[in-house]
Amino acid sequence: MVDENASKTEIDAEPTKAFFIDMLTRDIPLDQAILDLVDNSVDGAKALKAKGRPDFNGLWVQISFDAEQFKIVDNCGGFDRDAARSYAFRFGRPGGAKRTPHSIGQFGVGMKRALFKFGTHFKVHSATSNDSWSVEVPVSTWEQEKGWAFQLRDLQPGSLVSTDQPGTEITVSELREEVSAKFALKNFETSIFNFIKSKHRQFISEGLAISVNGRHIDATNLLLLVSDGLRPGIENIRFSRPGRADVTVRIIVAIGQSSPKQAGWYVVCNGRVVLEADRSPVTGWGVIEDAANRIIIPSYHNQFARFRGLVFFDSEDSSRVPWNTTKTGVDEDSSVWVAAMKRMMEMMRPAIDFLNELDADIDEFSREESPLSNFVAKAELVSAETLTVKSAFVAPKRGDIVKGPKLVKIQYSRPLDDVVILQEALDLSSAKAVGEATFDAALKRQKR
Amino acid sequence: MVESFRKIDYSIRPAKYAERLMLCDVFRRLSAFEPVESYKYVGFGSVWFSDFVLFHRALGIRDMLSIEQSEAARERINANKPFSIDLKFGKSTALLPDLDYSKRQFIWLDYDDPLGPEMLEDAAAVAARARSGSVLVISVQCVRAPEIAIADREMKIDPNTQTAEQRFITKFGSRRVPDTLSREDLSGWTYGELSRNMLLAEIDEAISTRKLADPSQAVFAKEICSFEYEDGAKMTSLVVIFYNEEERQKLESCAFEQMDFIPAGEQDKPVYIPTPKLTLREIRNLEGQLPLPPGSVLNIGHIPASEAKSFAGMYRYFPNFAVVQN
Structure with missing residues (x-):
C-alpha cells in the first residue's frame, strides 16, 4: 500500500532513461567510443592470455562502419551470461564483480556508452566455449518501458560467433544523424584507423589483428635514438599498498627523430596509450616552482622536437593505474601519478639540457656542420619496448666532441x-x- | 615566391588550352540549371586572363571576379585586364568565404603549386557554401610532393630523419592522408590521384557538416570529370558540381557523361589530355578527315600512330599555334 505521507515527503530522483543516455553519451567523443569497444575485445584477448596463451597471435577484431550501421566482431573468447548479467550490461561495475587482470575496460560504461552513442538499435551476440547468448535492444521502445532490464536470450541464428568460434559480435543500426554522417566520411575512417593504430599499438605488436573496414592495421613502434654516447634514461618503480595490487611503472626519457608532432610524453596504462606526444603542463612542460619562481621544465618549443618521454603503468588491478574514465588522459590526483610525475620531471631535465645544447650548437655551426647534430645523426633507432634495464640518460656535451674549423654565419639580401x-x-x-x-x-x- | 606568370607563358600551353575548352563544354551544359550567361565566373586571372576571355566570348559570362594573390603586380594585372572584370587582391583562403554564394558560380581555382593544406581549406570553403548548380574546378601541380626533396636533403644530414611520407602526413594531418601512403603516391600521376582524392574527401566532409548544421541547405557533390595533362609540369584538375535534392533532375539533364572528351565507359577515369607533336600540315591532313564517319579508318600517312590517335580523340580542343614574326 502506498504511504500517502511518504509520497508527499519523498522526491523521486530516479533519472529518466532518455536523460541518462543523453548524459552518458555526451561525455565521450565518437572516436573514443569506438576505442572503448576495441578495449573490450582487448580485455577478452588478455583474459585468454591469462589462461595460458603465449601471445595474441590468431586473435582478431574486425570493425566496420558506414552511413547505415556499425559492427565490431572479435574471436577474443566472448563472455558468458553471468558476466553479461553482472557487469557487461550494468551501468557501472558492481564492487565485487570479477575483473580481467590488467584489463583496460575497468569502468563498466564503455560498451553501453558506445552503443547508445552510435544509434537507437543494437544487437549483441556473444559466445564462450560453453555458453552463448544474444541481446537485442530497440532503444526507443526500451526507453518507454519501466525498469532498466535488457532481455537476455539464446544465441540468435545467423550470428558470426558460436561456442565453436567464441567471441563477441556487436551491431548498431538506426544510427544517429551526426554519427551516420561521420561514419560515411573517408577522413573519419582514416582517423579511426590511425587512432587505433596508435592507442592500441602494444596489443597490435603482440599479435592482435585489428582491421577497420577491411583494412588491416600494421604495428608501429615508438623509436628512440641510441648509440655509444647517447643512451635513454630508464627507471623502473614499483608502488605498493597493503591489500591492493602493486603498480609497476617504467619511465623512459630519450631523444628521437626531429618531429614536432611526435615530441612529448606518451602515457601508457596497462598497454593502452592514454596520452600521446603530450606537451602540456600535465606532463610537466612549462612547470614553474611557485615559491622560487624558478622554471623547472620550460614550455614546449620546437627545439625540443626530438624529446621523447614514455611512461608505462601496469597493474593487475586496473583501477590502480592513473587514467581518467574516458581513457583520454591521466587522473592527475592519483597518488601513483603524482609520485611518478615527480620522477618523470627529474629525468626530463638532462634531456632538455642536452636539446638546449644541441640547439646552441646548430645555431653556431649550422645543421650540416654542428658536431653535436652529426653525433646524433649517427645514432640508431631502437624500439622503446626493448629498453627495460635501469640506466641514466647519457649524452655528450658541446665541448666533448672535436670541432672542425671555426665557422661564421653569413646572412644577406639580394633582389x-x-x-x-x-x-x-x-x-x-x-x-x-x-x-x-x-x-x-x-x-x-x-x-x- | 615568384609569381608563376613570370615563369610560364600561359597563352601557349596547348594542354591547358584544351582543358579550358573542355571546361567551356562543362560550363555550357549548366544551362539546365539556369542560362549560363547569368552564372558568375571566379578564377585566378593572373596577367593572362585566358579563361576569362574564353568564357566571356564563348559563353557570354558577364559577371566575373578574379582573385589575385600578387599585390605587388597590381598595376600590371590591372593593365592586362581585358574586360570589365572585378579584381580582388589577397589570398584565396581569405577571399573565398566572402564570395556571393546566393548566385550560381563557376569557380576555377587554378593553382600552379602542388596540393597544400590551404587548398583543402579553399575547397571546403566553397563546398560549405556553394549554391546548387555551382561548379568547382581545382587544378594542382603533381610533379612530386615537395616533401620528397626536403626528406632527401635532410637524409644527407641525418639518416634517421623523417621520411617524405611522414612529412606529408605531418603537413596535412593524419586523418586526411590515406594510411596506405607510400613514396610512390607522392610523385607523378599517382600523386595527382592522391591530390584529387584528398580534395574530394575534404569536400565530402564540408558538405556533411553543412547538412548537419542546416538540413535545408544540404547539397551533394558529384565529380563531373577530372583531367591530367602536362605542358611541362604534370598537372591534374578535379571538376565537381554541387546540387541539392530538388535540382537532381537538372543535374541529370546536364548529361555530363555525354561530353565529347570523355571516352565512353571511362567516366571514372581521369581524362588524359595529350600534347601531340604534329606539324601544321599534318594537323590539316588529319582535320580534313575528322570527325570520322562511322566505320571508316583514319588515313594517317607518315604520322606516328600514337600521335595521330591522341590528336583524333581530342582535336576539337587543341589550339593551332603559329609563331608570328615581323
Whole structure:
C-alpha cells in the first residue's frame, strides 16, 4: 500500500532513461567510443592470455562502419551470461564483480556508452566455449518501458560467433544523424584507423589483428635514438599498498627523430596509450616552482622536437593505474601519478639540457656542420619496448666532441629576380643554396 | 615566391588550352540549371586572363571576379585586364568565404603549386557554401610532393630523419592522408590521384557538416570529370558540381557523361589530355578527315600512330599555334 505521507515527503530522483543516455553519451567523443569497444575485445584477448596463451597471435577484431550501421566482431573468447548479467550490461561495475587482470575496460560504461552513442538499435551476440547468448535492444521502445532490464536470450541464428568460434559480435543500426554522417566520411575512417593504430599499438605488436573496414592495421613502434654516447634514461618503480595490487611503472626519457608532432610524453596504462606526444603542463612542460619562481621544465618549443618521454603503468588491478574514465588522459590526483610525475620531471631535465645544447650548437655551426647534430645523426633507432634495464640518460656535451674549423654565419639580401636567375641557372632549390654555391665558387677561384 | 606568370607563358600551353575548352563544354551544359550567361565566373586571372576571355566570348559570362594573390603586380594585372572584370587582391583562403554564394558560380581555382593544406581549406570553403548548380574546378601541380626533396636533403644530414611520407602526413594531418601512403603516391600521376582524392574527401566532409548544421541547405557533390595533362609540369584538375535534392533532375539533364572528351565507359577515369607533336600540315591532313564517319579508318600517312590517335580523340580542343614574326 502506498504511504500517502511518504509520497508527499519523498522526491523521486530516479533519472529518466532518455536523460541518462543523453548524459552518458555526451561525455565521450565518437572516436573514443569506438576505442572503448576495441578495449573490450582487448580485455577478452588478455583474459585468454591469462589462461595460458603465449601471445595474441590468431586473435582478431574486425570493425566496420558506414552511413547505415556499425559492427565490431572479435574471436577474443566472448563472455558468458553471468558476466553479461553482472557487469557487461550494468551501468557501472558492481564492487565485487570479477575483473580481467590488467584489463583496460575497468569502468563498466564503455560498451553501453558506445552503443547508445552510435544509434537507437543494437544487437549483441556473444559466445564462450560453453555458453552463448544474444541481446537485442530497440532503444526507443526500451526507453518507454519501466525498469532498466535488457532481455537476455539464446544465441540468435545467423550470428558470426558460436561456442565453436567464441567471441563477441556487436551491431548498431538506426544510427544517429551526426554519427551516420561521420561514419560515411573517408577522413573519419582514416582517423579511426590511425587512432587505433596508435592507442592500441602494444596489443597490435603482440599479435592482435585489428582491421577497420577491411583494412588491416600494421604495428608501429615508438623509436628512440641510441648509440655509444647517447643512451635513454630508464627507471623502473614499483608502488605498493597493503591489500591492493602493486603498480609497476617504467619511465623512459630519450631523444628521437626531429618531429614536432611526435615530441612529448606518451602515457601508457596497462598497454593502452592514454596520452600521446603530450606537451602540456600535465606532463610537466612549462612547470614553474611557485615559491622560487624558478622554471623547472620550460614550455614546449620546437627545439625540443626530438624529446621523447614514455611512461608505462601496469597493474593487475586496473583501477590502480592513473587514467581518467574516458581513457583520454591521466587522473592527475592519483597518488601513483603524482609520485611518478615527480620522477618523470627529474629525468626530463638532462634531456632538455642536452636539446638546449644541441640547439646552441646548430645555431653556431649550422645543421650540416654542428658536431653535436652529426653525433646524433649517427645514432640508431631502437624500439622503446626493448629498453627495460635501469640506466641514466647519457649524452655528450658541446665541448666533448672535436670541432672542425671555426665557422661564421653569413646572412644577406639580394633582389628576388636576381636570386631566381642564379637559382635556375645553377639548378638549386633555395636561396640559401644559391648563397652557399656562389660563395664556394668565388672561394675556389681565390683560394691558393 | 615568384609569381608563376613570370615563369610560364600561359597563352601557349596547348594542354591547358584544351582543358579550358573542355571546361567551356562543362560550363555550357549548366544551362539546365539556369542560362549560363547569368552564372558568375571566379578564377585566378593572373596577367593572362585566358579563361576569362574564353568564357566571356564563348559563353557570354558577364559577371566575373578574379582573385589575385600578387599585390605587388597590381598595376600590371590591372593593365592586362581585358574586360570589365572585378579584381580582388589577397589570398584565396581569405577571399573565398566572402564570395556571393546566393548566385550560381563557376569557380576555377587554378593553382600552379602542388596540393597544400590551404587548398583543402579553399575547397571546403566553397563546398560549405556553394549554391546548387555551382561548379568547382581545382587544378594542382603533381610533379612530386615537395616533401620528397626536403626528406632527401635532410637524409644527407641525418639518416634517421623523417621520411617524405611522414612529412606529408605531418603537413596535412593524419586523418586526411590515406594510411596506405607510400613514396610512390607522392610523385607523378599517382600523386595527382592522391591530390584529387584528398580534395574530394575534404569536400565530402564540408558538405556533411553543412547538412548537419542546416538540413535545408544540404547539397551533394558529384565529380563531373577530372583531367591530367602536362605542358611541362604534370598537372591534374578535379571538376565537381554541387546540387541539392530538388535540382537532381537538372543535374541529370546536364548529361555530363555525354561530353565529347570523355571516352565512353571511362567516366571514372581521369581524362588524359595529350600534347601531340604534329606539324601544321599534318594537323590539316588529319582535320580534313575528322570527325570520322562511322566505320571508316583514319588515313594517317607518315604520322606516328600514337600521335595521330591522341590528336583524333581530342582535336576539337587543341589550339593551332603559329609563331608570328615581323
